Amino acid sequence: MKHLTVFALAFVAFADARYMAKIGTLMDCGGISANVTGQFYTDPIPVPGEGFGAFDFVLSQDLPMDLVLEKMAWKIETGEVIPCLGLAGGFMGSCTIKLCESLDQIPDFFCPFFPENLPCNCPFLATSGTVKLNLTFSEEYIMYGPGDYEQKLRLISEANPEENLACVDIKYTLINA
Ligand SMILES: *[C@@H]1O[C@H](CO)[C@@H](O)[C@H](O)[C@H]1NC(C)=O
Numbered sequence: 386m387k388h389l390t391v392f393a394l395a396f397v398a399f400a401d402a403r404y405m406a407k408i409g410t411l412m413d414c415g416g417i418s419a420n421v422t423g424q425f426y427t428d429p430i431p432v433p434g435e436g437f438g439a440f441d442f443v444l445s446q447d448l449p450m451d452l453v454l455e456k457m458a459w460k461i462e463t464g465e466v467i468p469c470l471g472l473a474g475g476f477m478g479s480c481t482i483k484l485c486e487s488l489d490q491i492p493d494f495f496c497p498f499f500p501e502n503l504p505c506n507c508p509f510l511a512t513s514g515t516v517k518l519n520l521t522f523s524e525e526y527i528m529y530g531p532g533d534y535e536q537k538l539r540l541i542s543e544a545n546p547e548e549n550l551a552c553v554d555i556k557y558t559l560i561n562a
C-alpha cells in the first residue's frame with residue numbers, strides 16, 4: 386500500500402513537470418575536516434519538484450561555532466547565477482547561512498536532514514554518519530531553461546572563508562520533460 390501511495394505521488398509530480406533534472410555527479414570538492422560520498426535516489430527529479438539523496442560523511446575534526454553554509458548555484462554554459470530562493474530553495478540556490486544560529490532559529494527546516502543519532506545543534510564534534518539531502522526545484526528553475534548546472538555546498542568558518550571544512554558539488558542537467 387505504501388508503495389502504491391509513493392507511485393501515485395510520483396505520477397502527479399511528473400505530470401506537472403516542465404523539465405526533468407538528471408543528476409550527473411555528487412562529488413566531494415575537498416574539505417580539511419570531512420570526507421563525503423553520496424548519491425541520489427530520485428533521478429531524474431521533476432522540475433518543479435523535489436528529489437532526495439544522502440551522503441555519508443567522516444568528520445575528522447570538530448567544527449567551529451562560526452560555521453557558515455555557503456550555497457552557490459549557476460548554469461554552467463552561461464555562468465548565470467541562480468539567486469537565493471530562501472527556505473523554499475532548500476539546499477539549492479546561492480545563499481550564505483550562519484549554520485549554528487539557523488539551527489537554533491529554524492530547527493524544523495534543518496533537523497529532519499540530520500543523522501538520527503546526532504544532536505541537531507552546534508558544536509559538531511568529530512564523528513561519522515549519514516546526512517539526508519533533498520534537492521528542491523522551485524518554480525524559479527523553469528525560467529533558466531534546459532542545460533547543465535552546478536550546485537556547490539561549502540561548510541566554512543566565518544573567520545576563514547577561503548578554506549573548505551567540507552564541500553559537496555552536485556552537477557545536473559535540465560532536460561525537457
Ligand atoms: C579523506 O580521505 C583520504 C583518503 O582516505 C584521507 O587521506 C584524508 O585524510 C581524509 N580527509 C579527511 C578530512 O578526513
Ligand SMILES: *[C@@H]1O[C@H](CO)[C@@H](O)[C@H](O)[C@H]1NC(C)=O
Pocket residue numbers: 435436437497498519
Ligand atoms: C525530502 O524529499 C522527499 C521526496 O520528495 C520527501 O518525502 C521528504 O519529506 C523530504 N525530506 C525533508 C526532510 O524535507
